[in-house]
Amino acid sequence: MRYFKSPLMLVAAVAGLLLSGCLKDTETRTYTIYEPVYSTSAEVRANIKSSAPKNIERPGKIYVYKNYLFVNEINKGIHVIENYDKNSAQKIAYLPVPGNVDMAVVNNVLYADSYTDLMAIDISDIHNIKLSNHLSNMFPDRYYVQGKQADDIIVDWKKRDTTVNGENYALWRAGQIIFDAFFNTANSTGGSKTGTGGSMARFTAIKNTLYTVTNNRLNVINVSQPLTPKFSNNVGLGFGIETIYPFKDKLFIGSNTGMLIYDVSSPSAPAKLGEFQHARVCDPVIANDSLAYVTLRNGSQCAGFINELNVVNVTDPTNSKLVSKYDMTNPHGLSQDGKWLFVCDGKDGLKVLDVSNSQKISTFKKIDIPDAFDVICYGKTAIVSATSGTYIYNYEDINNIKFVNKF
Amino acid sequence: MKITVIIIISFLACIHLQAQNKNWQFQSVNTFSHLFGNKKNGYNIHTVNGVLYQQKYGVALGAGYEQYHYNGSIPLFLQLKRQFNFRNNQHLNVFANNGTSFITKTPFKNTNFSGVKKYPSYYGNYGISYWLPLEKNCFLTIGISYNLHRFKLKETFQWEVIDGQKYSEYIFQKFRTIGLTAGLVF
Numbered sequence: 101m102r103y104f105k106s107p108l109m110l111v112a113a114v115a116g117l118l119l120s121g122c123l124k125d126t127e128t129r130t131y132t133i134y135e136p137v138y139s140t141s142a143e144v145r146a147n148i149k150s151s152a153p154k155n156i157e158r159p160g161k162i163y164v165y166k167n168y169l170f171v172n173e174i175n176k177g178i179h180v181i182e183n184y185d186k187n188s189a190q191k192i193a194y195l196p197v198p199g200n201v202d203m204a205v206v207n208n209v210l211y212a213d214s215y216t217d218l219m220a221i222d223i224s225d226i227h228n229i230k231l232s233n234h235l236s237n238m239f240p241d242r243y244y245v246q247g248k249q250a251d252d253i254i255v256d257w258k259k260r261d262t263t264v265n266g267e268n269y270a271l272w273r274a275g276q277i278i279f280d281a282f283f284n285t286a287n288s289t290g291g292s293k294t295g296t297g298g299s300m301a302r303f304t305a306i307k308n309t310l311y312t313v314t315n316n317r318l319n320v321i322n323v324s325q326p327l328t329p330k331f332s333n334n335v336g337l338g339f340g341i342e343t344i345y346p347f348k349d350k351l352f353i354g355s356n357t358g359m360l361i362y363d364v365s366s367p368s369a370p371a372k373l374g375e376f377q378h379a380r381v382c383d384p385v386i387a388n389d390s391l392a393y394v395t396l397r398n399g400s401q402c403a404g405f406i407n408e409l410n411v412v413n414v415t416d417p418t419n420s421k422l423v424s425k426y427d428m429t430n431p432h433g434l435s436q437d438g439k440w441l442f443v444c445d446g447k448d449g450l451k452v453l454d455v456s457n458s459q460k461i462s463t464f465k466k467i468d469i470p471d472a473f474d475v476i477c478y479g480k481t482a483i484v485s486a487t488s489g490t491y492i493y494n495y496e497d498i499n500n501i502k503f504v505n506k507f
Numbered sequence: 508m509k510i511t512v513i514i515i516i517s518f519l520a521c522i523h524l525q526a527q528n529k530n531w532q533f534q535s536v537n538t539f540s541h542l543f544g545n546k547k548n549g550y551n552i553h554t555v556n557g558v559l560y561q562q563k564y565g566v567a568l569g570a571g572y573e574q575y576h577y578n579g580s581i582p583l584f585l586q587l588k589r590q591f592n593f594r595n596n597q598h599l600n601v602f603a604n605n606g607t608s609f610i611t612k613t614p615f616k617n618t619n620f621s622g623v624k625k626y627p628s629y630y631g632n633y634g635i636s637y638w639l640p641l642e643k644n645c646f647l648t649i650g651i652s653y654n655l656h657r658f659k660l661k662e663t664f665q666w667e668v669i670d671g672q673k674y675s676e677y678i679f680q681k682f683r684t685i686g687l688t689a690g691l692v693f
Contacts, residue, residue: 116651116685117543123683125545125576131676 130263138252144198148219148231153179153191156507162485164478165205165295168226171490171507175199178212180226181507185481185492189505195221195229198255199242204303204310205295209326211303211310215242215253218312218321220329232327241315298474298485299384299433304346309367311351313341318353320368332368347387350417354385359394361417373417378410384433384474390415391423391458393441395431407431409443411458426453426461433474435482440464440498442482444472450484452498467493467501532559534567538636538648538690542575544682549575551654551686555586555604563590569604572611575682578658579612582630596640600650604632608656615662615678626659638692646692656682 139147156179160172169184177200180193199215208224209232220233294305303312308324309332316339320332340356351370353360358377362370378396385394394410409426430446439456450472452465472486477495481504484491492505535556542549551574557567565588573580584606591599608630615623634652641647663675 116653117687119685121545123545123685125547125683126679126681128679129676130679131674 126265128263128265130261133260133262134257135260136254137256137258139198139255141253144214144253144255145219145231145234147196148214148221149195150180150193150227150229151196152194154194156489159485159487159490159507160201161203161298161301162474162476162483162490163203163205163295163297163301164476164483165210165223168223169483169490169507170203170205170210170295171485172200172203174201178203178210179507180223180229182226184483184507185479185494185504187504189492189507191507192226193229196255197221198253202301202303202312204297204301204305206305206308206310206323207294207326209323209329211305211321211323211329213239213242213303213312216240218329220323220327222327233329235321235329235331238312238319238321238331239314296476296478298476299345299386299435300343300474302342302344304344304351306346306349306351306364307367309364311344311346311364311370313337313344313353315339315341317341318344318351318362318370320370322368335362335370343384345384345386348389350387352385352387352392352414354383354394356383359383359385359392359412359420361414361420363417374414374420376412376414376420376422378406386434386436387414388436392420393434393436393455395428395434395443397428397430397432397446407446409434409441409453409461411455411461423458424461432472433485435475435477437477437480437495440477440495442475442477444469444475444484444486447471450475450482450493452495452501464498465501530561532562533557534559534565535693536567536636536648536690537692538650538688540652540654540686540688542573542654542684542686544575544684547576549573549684551575551582553582553690557586559590562592564588565590565600565602569606573608573654573656574612575656575684577612577614578610578656578680578682580608580610580628580630580656580658582606582608582632584630584632596643598638598646600636600638600648602632602634602636602652604630606630608658610658610660613658613660615660621662621664624661624663626661628659629655629657631655632686634686634688636688641691644693648688648690648692650688652686652688654682654684654686656680656684658682 158174160174163170169181171179177196182192183189197214200212203212210221210223212219216239218235218238222232223229310321310323312319318335322330322332343354345352349365351362361373363373364370383394383396392412392414396406407428411423413421413423429448432444434443441453441455443451445451449469450467454462454464469486472484474485476483480496482493490507494502537554540551553571555567555569559565567586569584584604586604588602608628610625632654636648636650638646638648658680660678
């Protein structure tokens with residue numbers, strides 16, 4: 101202390117330590133509340149008709165019918181693109197369908213969900229699309245407890261940023277309008293009168309019957325009179341149903357614990373043929389006469405820790421057997437054309453697998469489309485839906501896959 | 508980060524050259540601080556290297572590590588100071604450090620269900636220090652300072668809210684502490 105002649109430091113130190121009791125640490129969290137904007141059901145239905153094309157902002161399911169590509173704008177509507185696989189491609193219309201995530205076409209009628217309801221939309225004149233009919237309460241699990249009131253339908257959301265004290269974290273989260281887009285889905289395939297959907301679809305059509313899956317059941321809808329669809333019946337499937345895929349007179353239904361196979365040779369009375377079980381994960385499925393391809397992936401809604409392609413022998417649907425497995429990154433939708441299997445593999449983009457030998461699958465090519473989630477192979481054209489848009493590739497020459505369009 | 512390191516090396520090279528001039532003097536201050544905050548304690552380690560002009564005004568670049576509450580961080584800052592000189596080669600320094608800070612440790616972590624983005628944070632440190640000579644160009648420094656740290660993080664969850672947007676929230680943390688400092692000056 102001989103050197104330390106100034107008392108200033110001592111005073112400052114004591115004062116500082118005393119003041120430290122007055123300091124306060126703060127932690128706040130800022131998040132966004134979404135407030136629903138409502139319209140009446142009547143207003144919404146009156147608006148389901150051709151309107152001017154819009155930019156695709158958040159693409160969802162895709163569906164091909166004739167030379168038209170339908171692209172779902174998640175929870176908002178459907179874009180209609182003409183000549184999607186040619187340089188002359190153009191968006192020709194936008195259909196505002198609030199709450200839409202899935203669709204399928206039979207005989208010039210587009211069936212699309214709108215929250216809990218099924219809309220039958222006449223597309224016979226593609227430049228003058230109009231709503232023809234609807235079936236109410238077909239998808240009761242799309243009923244948002246905090247999102248729909250009486251006859252009102254959510255048509256938009258207003259964003260509002262809110263800041264809360266971090267200490268109340270557990271309290272504020274409990275009461276907000278935050279819900280899982282549990283219901284991502286949609287599409288179908290079938291005969292000449294229907295179009296083609298992707299493997300992530302929850303709608304599909306075979307001949308004059310439209311099949312849709314909810315989280316726990318299969319709806320059977322008779323569309324022999326396309327503009328006046330009639331609900332036939334429903335079949336309980338158990339919980340965790342995700343996708344539906346048609347092949348000939350069978351339906352392959354992906355659930356988060358397995359793949360169900362239903363016989364629909366009697367269209368209005370689906371009969372369960374068998375089931376292939378796997379660990380709890382998400383699993384779109386496609387199939388042919390002898391094999392089914394199931395992609396298993398983990399994720400928030402899917403749980404599990406598996407990311408792989410399973411090849412399952414379905415020659416005897418009552419006794420499906422695993423043939424082989426192939427490791428993947430985060431596989432989503434898939435589509436097959438002969439020996440080529442196109443798989444959307446998360447951040448790894450679109451992979452083209454050679455499945456000519458199901459015991460020895462190999463990656464033939466990789467196309468960089470981050471976060472691709474569904475693909476349809478149709479006439480040597482691969483239509484890929486990704487978070488960044490919808491991509492069209494021509495693979496007539498598989499060694500030289502060409503980019504055609506992006507919407 | 509690489510650019511920052513290059514700037515610091517270039518700066519130190521320059522000030523070594525400048526130190527040949529009598530008006531300029533190179534200083535390296537290396538300290539440990541115990542931090543007192545609201546019911547929590549922590550520490551930081553700083554190394555501040557720069558020049559003193561005419562024995563009065565100093566400018567320096569500093570770096571270090573700080574651990575307080577549940578955050579660990581690396582602050583990088585610019586120091587401006589005024590030095591007061593007393594008898595027996597003793598000095599009083601009043602300084603202000605301002606800069607940015609990079610979070611290295613946080614309870615918010617990447618999981619299968621969420622991802623965390625860390626933003627550069629604001630770092631401020633203001634105080635006084637007293638230098639006591641140990642040898643001709645070596646001092647013991649003791650001091651006290653007020654520290655302010657404003658951290659910003661973004662946590663994004665895999666689950667989605669409406670319109671397919673993933674749920675995310677910004678986390679803002681403001682930590683204020685008083686630091687008692689000791690160290691060596693070369």
